[in-house]
Amino acid sequence: MRFDRNARRRWMNWIMSALALLCVVVALVPLGSIIYTAVTFGGHVLSFSFLTSGYPLACSPTPSQPTCPVGGIGPAIEGTGVLLALSSLFSVPPGILAGVYLSEFGRGRLGRSVSFFTDVMTGSPSIVVGIFVYTLFFLFFGPRGVFSALSGAVALAILMIPIVTRTTEEALRLVPNSVREAAYALGIPRYRAVLHVVLSAARGAILTGVVLAVMRAGGEAAPLLLTALGNPFGFQGLTQPSASLPPIIFNFGTSAYSNQVAVAWGAALVLIIIMLCISLTVRFALRSKLS
């Protein structure tokens, strides 16, 4: 009797392990498929000059010119870099401060409403954020200011703030209360306990949240179509339209010209690689810090 039950347990264990493994494989299939497709169609255009040279001109192959030059995505990489740097500048400080407020100080009506509106912002579609920033800039700066790197960065920042806020709040809540109490016991004022003890204990998790937010913003195309617009010359100044990677993938991906479609695949692959690199770097940096 006992022997049978053990055998059944082992069988059950084996089946469940197999099922769990199957689920992991199913979850990994889309990721693998995306990377495989991007490498298949975009791998052959990748080179250093692809990252730096200008966009390809539309070109139909002719007998005298059977292959069309592929060009590159230099302007989009420059634009994406500037937009992400600016939007991080706009979103990380307020996001972390709001997270600290929610976790450490936010009580009563104000705390509840901040929390509520953070949730609302997390759920708002990115295209709506784009329309909001378009309208905002139109009202304050007039038609000249609408399509600019600045408006694109603000739109991305609005998408990033709730992510930074939520992850900061969650990270700070994980810091044990005994740590705070120990700080108070030493006579440290509350603001300083938060700044030096609680925040530094949660540093890694907050950084992860910031990286998540940057990665979310880096893949956004919809809000940029109404704000940063695009620019074949890369970044031309804060008040000028700016290029970025996702809209280029969309535009070239739907082109009638095969050299532009190839560049879209290459750009998609580059975007995936950039995001993986950021993610892995932060992960390894955090691991070494913890050990």
Added chain:
Amino acid sequence: MNEPNQPTETIQRKGPSRTGLYAGVAVVVVVILAVAGLWATGYLFKSTPPGPGTCPAVTILGAGSTFVNPLVSNWGSLYQSHNMINYASVGSSAGISQITAKTVMFGATDAPLNTSQRTAAPGVLTMPETAGAVAIIINLPAAVFKGSYSLNLTGAVLAQIYLGQILNWNVSAITSLNPGAKIPTQNITSFHRSDGSGTSYAFTDFLSQDSASWMTQVGKSTNPTWPKFTGAVGAKGSSTLAGDVKGQPYSIGYVDLNYALNNGISTAAVKEANAAGKYILPSVNDSASAIKDSPVAGNLPAGGGDWSSVSLINAPGAGDYPIVTFSYFLFYQAADANSLILNKGDAESFVNWLTWTITMGQGIAVGLYYVQLPASVVTADQATLASMTYGGSSIPACT
């Protein structure tokens, strides 16, 4: 929660605990210095670099039609001057709304402004800058075509297919147009654009002219209410539609000529609109001759006039491809009405580039399977450009 006792504030000490503060201040100072440095090098606030010629340097911003995006981008790069042309491919309707809001110097649209759009944007000029042909693309097995034979279709048959009245390839309406071809007995999958599109506008304009029942039941529109029936499928964007037809046997669809020719998709020959009634395959040359022969080409409205009834469909000449349509640039007659044009110099450079697109730029268009404008249309465009003003007076030419 207990508030921390106030007296604890008094136990602050000087010394090591301040290092964090100093580090913070140092970081802020470094960031400010870096921003100031970038600012000083002009990175954050660049101005357009000066170049050859007398036209002042300016960045020309435009937005609109996805159809002309490859052409306008090439025009921007190949324009032998220093002006930077930035064109955003956001769609014709967005192009119209952005020029109405004056957030761009020019908008581009494949369908002319309708009455309400014209009322919303007083002072906007309409200028055809290129034209396109709409190709009927089909996916039928090669056995249907012997040698260089291609499928023949008429506007009336296409209307019946898209109305759901012809559901199978092997019906007398189609076989009678294609004597000798082995038309398969298969159901037709007819793809149409699910998004608003200038291509749909030209296609439905053609169907309306060739079929009374299409005119009354659907009419011409950038985003018509497509008849629903088994086999009618929507696709978003030209490239998706072209891919769908390529991947779905026994299907039919319509795309701009450049999508069909660049992707090697079979096109159907469409019956020309004269007594000879030959079947014409879409090509740049037969489309260009269609514009030349079109009665409207020599009799275009003024730049500020009503273009909504301008149509190049069914040109009467021999060998003219019947489904051809203009694409338009939209900009303000009074250049200073647009706040992106800061001074007379900007207006001069802007007009110089527009003039270049309808003259030198036309040769580039042909290489990309866009249709070249005939001389009569170029002359009308030049009159439109000459009617532009800055500060009430006409805009002098620069080189």
